[in-house]
Amino acid sequence: MVVSGSIQSRSLRNPFRLTISGKRALFAYAIILPTIAIIFIFRFLPMLDAFYISLTEYDLIRPPHFIWLQNFVDLVQDPLFLHSARVSVTYVVLSCVPVWILSLALAVLFNREIRAKNFFRSATFMPVVMPAVVNAVVWTFMYHQDGVVNTILEWFGLDPVPWLRSSKWALWAVILIGIWRATPYYMVIFLAGLQAIPQRYYEAAEIDGAGSWRQFLFITLPLLKPTILLVMVMSVIVAMKVFAVPLIMTGGGPADATRVLPLFIYQTAFEFFKMGRAAAMSVFLFAAVMIFTIFQIRLFSRGEE
Amino acid sequence: MMRGSSRWRRILVTYPLLFLICFIGLLPFYWMVSCSFKTNDTMFLMPLRWFPDPINWNAYGEAWRAQDFTRYFLNSTFVAVAITLGNLLLGSLAGYSLSKFRYFGRGVLFILILSTMMLPLEVTMVPLFLIIKKLGWPNTYEGLIVPFIVEGFGVFLMRQYLISVPSELIEAARIDGASELRIYWGIVMPLCKPALAALGVFTFREAWDMYIWPLIIVTKDSLRTLPLGISLFMSSFGTAWDQLMAVAAIGTLPMVLLFFFLQRSFIKGIAISGLKD
Numbered sequence: 001m002v003v004s005g006s007i008q009s010r011s012l013r014n015p016f017r018l019t020i021s022g023k024r025a026l027f028a029y030a031i032i033l034p035t036i037a038i039i040f041i042f043r044f045l046p047m048l049d050a051f052y053i054s055l056t057e058y059d060l061i062r063p064p065h066f067i068w069l070q071n072f073v074d075l076v077q078d079p080l081f082l083h084s085a086r087v088s089v090t091y092v093v094l095s096c097v098p099v100w101i102l103s104l105a106l107a108v109l110f111n112r113e114i115r116a117k118n119f120f121r122s123a124t125f126m127p128v129v130m131p132a133v134v135n136a137v138v139w140t141f142m143y144h145q146d147g148v149v150n151t152i153l154e155w156f157g158l159d160p161v162p163w164l165r166s167s168k169w170a171l172w173a174v175i176l177i178g179i180w181r182a183t184p185y186y187m188v189i190f191l192a193g194l195q196a197i198p199q200r201y202y203e204a205a206e207i208d209g210a211g212s213w214r215q216f217l218f219i220t221l222p223l224l225k226p227t228i229l230l231v232m233v234m235s236v237i238v239a240m241k242v243f244a245v246p247l248i249m250t251g252g253g254p255a256d257a258t259r260v261l262p263l264f265i266y267q268t269a270f271e272f273f274k275m276g277r278a279a280a281m282s283v284f285l286f287a288a289v290m291i292f293t294i295f296q297i298r299l300f301s302r303g304e305e
Numbered sequence: 306m307m308r309g310s311s312r313w314r315r316i317l318v319t320y321p322l323l324f325l326i327c328f329i330g331l332l333p334f335y336w337m338v339s340c341s342f343k344t345n346d347t348m349f350l351m352p353l354r355w356f357p358d359p360i361n362w363n364a365y366g367e368a369w370r371a372q373d374f375t376r377y378f379l380n381s382t383f384v385a386v387a388i389t390l391g392n393l394l395l396g397s398l399a400g401y402s403l404s405k406f407r408y409f410g411r412g413v414l415f416i417l418i419l420s421t422m423m424l425p426l427e428v429t430m431v432p433l434f435l436i437i438k439k440l441g442w443p444n445t446y447e448g449l450i451v452p453f454i455v456e457g458f459g460v461f462l463m464r465q466y467l468i469s470v471p472s473e474l475i476e477a478a479r480i481d482g483a484s485e486l487r488i489y490w491g492i493v494m495p496l497c498k499p500a501l502a503a504l505g506v507f508t509f510r511e512a513w514d515m516y517i518w519p520l521i522i523v524t525k526d527s528l529r530t531l532p533l534g535i536s537l538f539m540s541s542f543g544t545a546w547d548q549l550m551a552v553a554a555i556g557t558l559p560m561v562l563l564f565f566f567l568q569r570s571f572i573k574g575i576a577i578s579g580l581k582d
Contacts, residue, residue, distance in 0.1 A: 028406035189579030
């Protein structure tokens with residue numbers, strides 16, 4: 001930063017340098033151009049397009065027909081959409097809160113002196129390695145009525161649960177998978193945050209006779225606050241996008257119990273070919289993500305003060 | 306005395322807990338692999354068998370022949386490699402531009418690129434599909450690759466890394482008369498190796514995992530990626546659990562290998578995804 005600043009101030013004094021720095025700027029533009037082009041065509045253009053399509057009726061066969069805000073009016077009165085939004089919110093809350101607690105707890109655990117730490121940490125990390133579709137397939141098998149999950153419940157004297165066949169349990173099945181897969185991911189982020197805390201704080205607390213629980217409350221938590229807030233926002237955005245697992249495991253059922261918003265958008269667009277309506281739902285999802293993004297930007301700016 | 310007993314208590318709590326966590330983390334892997342060697346009629350016999358008995362060696366071959374999994378595997382590999390290389394190249398170029406040059410609009414461009422990190426595909430998939438349709442790209446490799454050939458995360462990661470790289474080496478090469486492109490390829494890229502490795506592994510994992518997008522734009526069998534092949538296999542052979550677990554295991558294997566051989570970069574990419582300051 002400092003060096004490139006001095007180049008510019010030098011170039012202002014010397015006309016010959018100016019052309020060199022002009023050439024350099026041209027090079028800088030040239031190497032960022034492909035990225036800008038791709039991002040414009042495949043991110044921003046679709047984003048703007050989504051707003052336009054959300055104001056039309058479009059079935060991919062006849063040309064789009066402009067209907068103003070009709071899609072939005074229909075949506076807020078559509079019990080299926082409201083139900084789907086409720087399922088999504090339930091999924092986000094019930095999967096994210098345990099993930100925050102568990103991933104932080106695991107990170108604290110792995111930040112200690114442990115024998116064979118690498119082995120334990122790698123094993124804990126493995127859920128992140130499993131692809132989403134494989135995850136859905138394997139858990140469908142494990143959730144089978146006579147499957148391994150119910151067998152383990154039986155060890156503890158619990159009754160078998162009709163996981164994917166009951167509208168009461170199916171969302172819980174999806175939530176448990178979400179927790180299983182997301183926890184080690186955020187554990188890694190928390191571990192990075194923990195390792196950035198200087199060891200001398202703990203040494204000083206040790207001398208003062210503070211126990212590990214007090215150390216956690218008065219050193220770890222306050223110093224980890226930026227990481228905690230970031231993980232909270234990240235995990236919520238990721239959870240809002242859950243798609244492959246409910247689609248493959250239940251297709252949104254039974255009785256719409258697991259029809260999260262992205263799944264409903266997908267089905268509206270590519271099974272029922274109601275592009276306008278699906279785009280209107282996307283706008284709702286976008287608004288939800290935006291709220292969290294703004295929340296996050298505010299966190300950043302607070303962190304910089 | 307007090308110290309010693311609390312230490313023992315800690316050990317007695319910690320290690321059983323660790324084994325429990327590992328059990329939960331590894332159970333689906335173990336179950337997938339062991340059941341791919343079970344016969345279908347012993348699959349749900351009560352009480353459940355933890356070891357396959359008798360061992361069924363045929364599931365892998367039968368599943369592989371039931372659908373064109375070789376093709377799906379190659380498609381997935383090709384698409385993931387192309388997306389990864391694209392992100393490494395374009396991400397490092399853009400990150401270099403944003404970190405070591407000064408020009409009009411740099412800050413705005415950076416924020417624009419950064420903002421795409423918050424724009425999930427689920428929001429834009431409908432219009433993106435329409436754009437791909439206009440380009441004539443459904444059922445093509447272009448359609449699978451080009452929209453994801455550069456991501457905000459890659460640019461961000463490379464920029465952050467390059468800011469910490471001293472500019473003296475670049476300046477010295479300029480004085481020696483090296484061209485800008487040579488400086489990028491010969492000096493900047495080698496300096497970025499750790500960041501490139503982390504980004505490469507991270508991107509490859511995400512690309513290998515991609516499901517919703519291929520599901521939307523691929524209808525031809527010859528273009529199916531592995532996740533599509535596996536989910537299709539599940540809907541058409543839903544009761545052949547041994548074969549289903551076999552293809553699931555093969556779909557997981559490249560990720561497991563990647564993790565074991567490039568563990569550091571694998572973990573670093575994820576750790577960096579949480580350091581956005």
